[in-house]
Amino acid sequence: MSPYAINVTEADFEEKIIAASAHTPVVIDFWAEWCGPCRVLKPLLERLAEEYQGKFILAKVDSDENMRLSGRFGVRGIPTVVGIVGGEEKARFSGAQPENQVRAFLDRLIPSPADALRQTALEVHQRGDTTMALKILDDALALAPDNADVRIAAAEILLRSGDAGAARAMLDALPAAQRGDERVAMLLTRIAFAEKGQTLPGADALAARVQADEHDLAARLQLADAYIAQERFEPALAQLLEVVRRDPGFNDGAARQSMVSVFNLLGGSGELVGRYRRLLASALH
Numbered sequence: 001m002s003p004y005a006i007n008v009t010e011a012d013f014e015e016k017i018i019a020a021s022a023h024t025p026v027v028i029d030f031w032a033e034w035c036g037p038c039r040v041l042k043p044l045l046e047r048l049a050e051e052y053q054g055k056f057i058l059a060k061v062d063s064d065e066n067m068r069l070s071g072r073f074g075v076r077g078i079p080t081v082v083g084i085v086g087g088e089e090k091a092r093f094s095g096a097q098p099e100n101q102v103r104a105f106l107d108r109l110i111p112s113p114a115d116a117l118r119q120t121a122l123e124v125h126q127r128g129d130t131t132m133a134l135k136i137l138d139d140a141l142a143l144a145p146d147n148a149d150v151r152i153a154a155a156e157i158l159l160r161s162g163d164a165g166a167a168r169a170m171l172d173a174l175p176a177a178q179r180g181d182e183r184v185a186m187l188l189t190r191i192a193f194a195e196k197g198q199t200l201p202g203a204d205a206l207a208a209r210v211q212a213d214e215h216d217l218a219a220r221l222q223l224a225d226a227y228i229a230q231e232r233f234e235p236a237l238a239q240l241l242e243v244v245r246r247d248p249g250f251n252d253g254a255a256r257q258s259m260v261s262v263f264n265l266l267g268g269s270g271e272l273v274g275r276y277r278r279l280l281a282s283a284l285h
Contacts, residue, residue: 004049005058010066017059021084025056025109028082030063030075037096038079044099045081048106055110083109114144118153130161148178155187164194189261190231197229210239217243217250224258233262237276244283256280 008016008028017026029045031038042060049058063070063078073082073089082092083105091108093101111119117140125133137154144150151170158167168191171184178184200206206223209216220239227236240262243255259280263273 002046002050004052004054004056005046005060008059008061008066010069013069016057017084018087020057021087024054025090025106026059026084027056027106027109028059028061028073028084030061030070030073030078030080030082032062032064032078035078041079041081041096041102044102048099048102052106052110056106081105085109112144112147114140114147114150117143118147118150121157122153125157130157133157145173146175146178148174148181148184152181152183152187155191159187159191159194164191164198167191168195186265189265193225193228193261197226200226200229203227203230215246217247217255221251221254221258224255228258228262228265233266234272237262237272241276241279241283244280248284256284 006016017028020026027045027049029038029042031042045058049056061069063075073080077094079096080092080094081102083090091105093105097105117136121133121136121140124136134154134157137150137157140147140150141154151174155167155170158164158170167187171179171188171191174184200222203223203226206219206226209219210223213219220243224236224239224243227233227239237259240255240259243250244259248256259276263277266273
């Protein structure tokens with residue numbers, strides 16, 4: 001049996017499919033002996049698994065013998081093929097499809113060379129080597145200059161390393177059609193706060209000003225901006241909330257606007273966002 005095509009049961013599903021998909025796309029083929037279309041599709045998938053030489057793993061699941069797995073994936077008819085990447089379903093199809101459509105399905109799951117380099121760069125960065133990570137991402141951009149995922153990854157690393165200008169330039173080079181990506185918008189907001197933070201006195205100096213004069217709302221706003229630039233969101237929200245409580249209209253309502261921006265940066269949900277949304281609403285009403 002090919003190492004790229006394996007039989008999977010409920011007993012080894014987590015190991016052979018979920019865990020394995022963290023590194024290699026896994027294609028699950030739900031089939032049964034009595035299924036005519038399965039006898040057409042299954043050999044095709046096995047042949048392609050061998051041809052692709054490990055770019056994906058074919059996991060064959062006998063749906064009659066593993067009904068709970070079929071139920072878990074909402075299989076209503078067979079054959080059903082499900083693509084798993086990083087433990088999550090990315091695509092599926094049902095029925096015996098022609099080879100060109102099956103190849104197109106597989107190619108959507110398999111990372112491009114640029115995406116593979118991006119993943120390597122992220123792993124290198126997690127190990128603490130920012131310089132090498134950025135070099136690998138440069139290599140990825142040489143292969144695919146318009147790859148939004150690669151540019152976003154590079155901008156994120158540049159921003160975290162303190163180079164907000166280079167991070168902005170990385171995103172500015174994206175084609176106009178890709179600049180509407182929500183991830184790009186969030187990164188640009190973070191970059192704007194980082195750039196603003198570079199023009200401010202240090203957070204410690206601003207905190208001392210606030211401590212010396214609790215009514216200095218301008219200092220509180222600047223201190224919040226400095227905290228946001230450092231991605232210290234909770235103390236930033238605390239300062240902004242205090243400005244709202246003391247004078248909601250100060251500087252054209254800048255404190256409330258900054259709180260909304262922080263909520264968006266934090267994804268609009270979570271304990272911190274929920275708590276400060278309630279506190280903001282209470283302060284305003």
